[in-house]
Amino acid sequence: MTDHICVALDEGGAITRGALMRRTAIGAGALVGAGVAIWGLPELSVSAEPSASQDAKILNFALTVERLQAAFYAEAARRAKLSGDLAQYVQVVGGHEREHAAFIEKALGSKAAKAPTFDFGDSTSNADIVARTARSLEDLTVSAYNGQGPNLTPATLAAAGKIVSVEARHAAWIRDILGILPAPEASDKAVTAAQATAAVQRTGFIK
Amino acid sequence: MTELRFEDLDVDGAFGEAVAELHGTSRAQLLRGAVVGSGALLGLLSLPSIAAAQTPSTDQAIMNYALLLEELQSAFYTDVDRNKVLTGALKEQATTVATHERAHVTALRKALGSKAIKRPHFDFGSAVEGPTAFRRTAVAFEDLAVEAYKGQAPKVKSRAVLASLLAIHSVEARHAAWIRRLAGKLPAASAFDDPRSAKSTLKLVADTKFVMTTKSTGSSPRFTG
Numbered sequence: 001m002t003d004h005i006c007v008a009l010d011e012g013g014a015i016t017r018g019a020l021m022r023r024t025a026i027g028a029g030a031l032v033g034a035g036v037a038i039w040g041l042p043e044l045s046v047s048a049e050p051s052a053s054q055d056a057k058i059l060n061f062a063l064t065v066e067r068l069q070a071a072f073y074a075e076a077a078r079r080a081k082l083s084g085d086l087a088q089y090v091q092v093v094g095g096h097e098r099e100h101a102a103f104i105e106k107a108l109g110s111k112a113a114k115a116p117t118f119d120f121g122d123s124t125s126n127a128d129i130v131a132r133t134a135r136s137l138e139d140l141t142v143s144a145y146n147g148q149g150p151n152l153t154p155a156t157l158a159a160a161g162k163i164v165s166v167e168a169r170h171a172a173w174i175r176d177i178l179g180i181l182p183a184p185e186a187s188d189k190a191v192t193a194a195q196a197t198a199a200v201q202r203t204g205f206i207k
Numbered sequence: 208m209t210e211l212r213f214e215d216l217d218v219d220g221a222f223g224e225a226v227a228e229l230h231g232t233s234r235a236q237l238l239r240g241a242v243v244g245s246g247a248l249l250g251l252l253s254l255p256s257i258a259a260a261q262t263p264s265t266d267q268a269i270m271n272y273a274l275l276l277e278e279l280q281s282a283f284y285t286d287v288d289r290n291k292v293l294t295g296a297l298k299e300q301a302t303t304v305a306t307h308e309r310a311h312v313t314a315l316r317k318a319l320g321s322k323a324i325k326r327p328h329f330d331f332g333s334a335v336e337g338p339t340a341f342r343r344t345a346v347a348f349e350d351l352a353v354e355a356y357k358g359q360a361p362k363v364k365s366r367a368v369l370a371s372l373l374a375i376h377s378v379e380a381r382h383a384a385w386i387r388r389l390a391g392k393l394p395a396a397s398a399f400d401d402p403r404s405a406k407s408t409l410k411l412v413a414d415t416k417f418v419m420t421t422k423s424t425g426s427s428p429r430f431t432g
Contacts, residue, residue, distance in 0.1 A: 099399070149370065158361040161402065162399040165357060166398060173395060181303065
């Protein structure tokens with residue numbers, strides 16, 4: 001019923017439904033290696049050179065994503081009847097997302113956007129949908145961070161770098177719980193800020 | 208303790224090339240007076256001339272450093288796969304990750320072209336001869352790779368190169384989470400992953416003694432998580 005949420009998140013760009021299947025997806029086209037680039041690269045979503053003001057915009061976007069994840073896991077822990085591996089995952093990862101949000105909020109200081117209100121609908125109602133939504137959210141978050149990395153100043157990139165690999169760990173963890181390949185491809189795709197924003201908007205999670 | 212020269216340890220020169228490039232000095236400079244003991248490259252890396260030198264300064268140096276780490280991982284998984292000592296979920300992890308690490312090597316080599324370091328030789332000993340040692344070593348390698356990429360990302364000048372290295376960095380984190388779960392550890396042990404400097408990373412790599420040597424010091428690999 002609520003699978004459209006996962007579809008909406010995955011349509012954020014690179015994450016295809018096919019990637020859900022348990023398989024190794026290294027196609028002939030995966031590695032391009034033209035010129036100085038290591039392979040076919042995602043387009044840089046922000047054309048301006050890194051700057052403090054651009055950092056703030058990107059960090060606010062990251063803050064929204066982290067707050068969304070934190071709220072999602074908090075509600076899932078309260079509402080869905082979780083047990084075993086998934087209960088542990090939701091508890092541990094929920095804690096991480098709260099720490100990420102606090103970290104970014106502190107970095108932004110007075111520039112931090114106001115926290116939005118979330119409505120997760122049925123997506124926190126049972127273990128199955130919680131796991132599948134979490135998978136989509138985590139993979140999207142990795143793609144979003146990877147997409148913005150090159151747009152950040154080195155100092156902010158260093159800070160964001162401490163978070164993105166933990167998001168990738170979360171993605172691998174929930175994928176393994178779901179019985180799908182934790183690392184489906186040799187390189188993680190990147191999505192643009194516009195793609196990520198559109199994906200999150202389509203879910204209707206942000207009121 | 209028999210003293211070994213760096214040249215004897217680093218038979219194919221790959222390590223020296225990578226270290227020299229990272230520290231902005233030449234392999235010849237490294238070799239001059241570089242005498243190392245049983246601590247292998249540890250001694251070399253702590254020489255004052257190296258310590259005083261700059262850390263990775265060019266994108267090419269960073270990519271060669273990444274290539275060295277990918278060659279290490281690629282050989283590790285390829286060897287364990289060939290030994291056919293793994294089964295089930297562990298075998299699936301090793302086979303899949305081997306494919307990824309080989310793809311990383313290929314991509315980096317292609318990008319570096321003639322500037323790529325030579326392919327090093329490795330001997331993983333007992334680490335690729337059974338599931339327990341393999342699992343411990345794999346956890347250590349993957350967590351190390353995440354830290355190593357993270358340490359270099361803010362120094363990369365080309366945004367295109369950075370985008371590519373970030374795409375690898377998060378996959379290494381997925382590998383780390385995957386093998387940690389198979390080892391009964393929390394896939395994400397804390398909310399933040401820390402970076403590691405090239406110097407510290409190379410010390411750890413050297414300390415494994417997985418880099419093939421011509422003169423054995425008689426000890427087995429120690430870096431098993």
